[in-house]
Amino acid sequence: MKKLILGLSAICLIAFTSCKENAAKKIEASNLAEAAERDANASKFPVIEFDKTEHDFGEIEAKKSVSTIFKYKNTGDAPLVITEIKSSCGCTVPQDWSREPLAPGASGEFSxxxxxxxxxxxxxxxxxxxxxxxxxxxxxxxxxVKPDPNAKKPAVKS
Structure with missing residues (x-):
C-alpha cells in the first residue's frame, strides 16, 4: 500500500511540475489591444430618447379607432436594436417599427x-x-372613452 501511495505521489509531482510554463510569455500584444477595445465597447449602450412618453387622445367615441406616432432617437454610443414592442392589452396595437439596428444619432418611429x-x-x-x-x-x-349611445341599456326592474 505504501508503494502505491508513493508511486501516485511521484506521478502527481511530475505532472504538476512538468506543466509549469510562464503564462506571461503566452500573451500577445495584439490580443491585449483587441481585449481592451472589446471591454471598452462592452460598456457602451444605446440610449432611446422619445419625443414624448405619453399621449392623450382626449375624448373619443366608443369603438372609434385612433392612432398616434411615437418618435425616438438613439442618443447612445452603440447601435439600437428594438426586438419587440407590445402593449398591455389586445386593444392597443403597436406597429411599423424598424427591426434593423439604428445607428447612434439616428431617429425612428412606431405607430x-x-x-x-x-x-x-x-x-x-x-x-x-x-x-x-x-x-x-x-x-x-x-x-x-364616451359611452356608446347605441349600446343596449340593462332593463330596470320595478
Missing part, C-alpha cells in the same frame, strides 16, 4: 392604434424591448 374599447378613463402601457442598459422602456397612451 400605436387604440380601438376605443372600454369606458371612461382608459390608460394603456406600451413596452419597448431593446438592447438599452435597462432592456425595457415604456410609453403610455390614454383616452376618455
Amino acid at each position: 400605436v392604434k387604440f380601438n376605443g374599447s372600454g369606458t371612461n378613463k382608459v390608460s394603456k402601457t406600451i413596452t419597448v424591448t431593446a438592447n438599452t442598459e435597462k432592456g425595457k422602456e415604456t410609453v403610455k397612451i390614454s383616452a376618455f
